[in-house]
Amino acid sequence: MTTDFNLDFKTDTVKVNIEGRVATVELNRPESMNALDLEMIRGLAWNLKELCNSDDVEIVVLKGSGRAFSAGGDIKTMLAEGNESDFLGIMDSISELIITLYSMPKVTISAITGAAAGLGFSLALATDYIIADPASKLAMNFIGIGLIPDGGGHFFMKTRVGETKAKHLIWEGKPMSAAQALELGLIDEVAQNNLNESIDNKVKEWEQKPLQAMIKTKKIYAEENRVSLLKFLELEKIAQTKMRQTEDHKEGIQAFLEKRKPNFIGK
Template sequence: MAYEQLQVHVENKVGWIKMCRPDIRNAMIPELRRELHTALAQLDQDDQVNVLVLTGDGKAFCAGGDLGGMNRKIDAVTGRKKLLQSHELIRTLLRLEKPVIAAVNGAAAGAGFSVALACDMIVAAKSSFFVQSFVNVGLVPDLGAVHFLTSLLGPHRAKELMFTGERVTADKALELGVVNRVIDDEGFLTEVGAIAEKLAKGPAISMGLTKAMVNRSILSQLHDTFEMEAFAQGLCFETEDFREGVTAFFEKRSPRFSGR
């Protein structure tokens, strides 16, 4: 299949998926999300692929949601529907019976951070960073971020990151246990490829079933999280704070939230 938003190729039993919209920092626009979902499903069915690597083109892994598409009024019903569609991407990442490595080459912000968390391993470039940026535009964390971060960090540290929108460097993320490894920018993807190829030489069925067992409880718990997310985000889309947050983002200034 020909992709417009992605580059997809297979090498040494590793399926590589690169998000290729550096002009928008690989933001999760609907077209990119749909192609990503399709590519994951196709590589899952490819017997010549044992491991997948997801990365981004340019200076960002994924800058999060499509704020350009949100620069207009969104009602709660539309917002809920939009989010439920995005949830399928996370479910797919968790259901694939093949390891998925997030090769975080740059900024992983908002939904981009959530997508990385849904992968099985996160390998980060030295210059990359992670940020729960939802609060900066008056939204709640979505795509499972509340579940993943609370499980990894505990409630207090997770809430700190989500309340403050603080940037977390790759080294700090390693210290916190969010990422598996940090690699120098020079030769980053070569090193990621070596990790992926080592996994690809392992017993594919065994690793796939191990992933399925680990993720079984995650999938059951995420159902309730996703329902609450969709409800809460739908409400946030209708607030003045959300509209102010998006306006401030495009005007490159600090938002002036009113609590309305």
């Protein structure tokens, strides 16, 4: 059964499919490797909030359509050609999405195929369990365009690997294989054969457990960490606004568009 929850926020960039106790939420901009534009960000937040209110759904699987999970924030959206308040509005929408996903009273799984980069990686890290295809690439690569992680990237990286290692990985911004990410503790499983099969196996395993007890444990941690995550999101918004004004960011964007290595000057 396919259920469309987009009542007040209609968008084709997010699809929701419900089978029994499991909802699959699909990022649906395959032509742009599911880059997160404002429409998709708001659509995801809307659909996840609707799922929060469903008594029937207990497991949510987040996946990408086509050959990638998500290549990150859509460059055109992140450029926010309007005034600075437009960009702040985008950051607020990102924060709403991340808080909703992290704290929703369901157990959540990210299914990573292809790229999970930048904001796309932050989105995956906001879920409870990450399974990646062996050929996937994961990167907290904001540094490549002179920016810092957002979408709670600092919070989730610190939670997963500790502050010092998180700083080093953020500063490097290098793509990681699924095996490397697993070794670091940034993901929880590398699919042995087929990614969909591995997702199905994890779902079936969880369906045989007392899911309400699992969800209650999640809610306790989420409630404890909510203030901290909100603080990180606010600090990221303030810092990202400043980073957008730097020469290095302008050079990073230009180099990205011209498909060349950026020449950063530290300003």
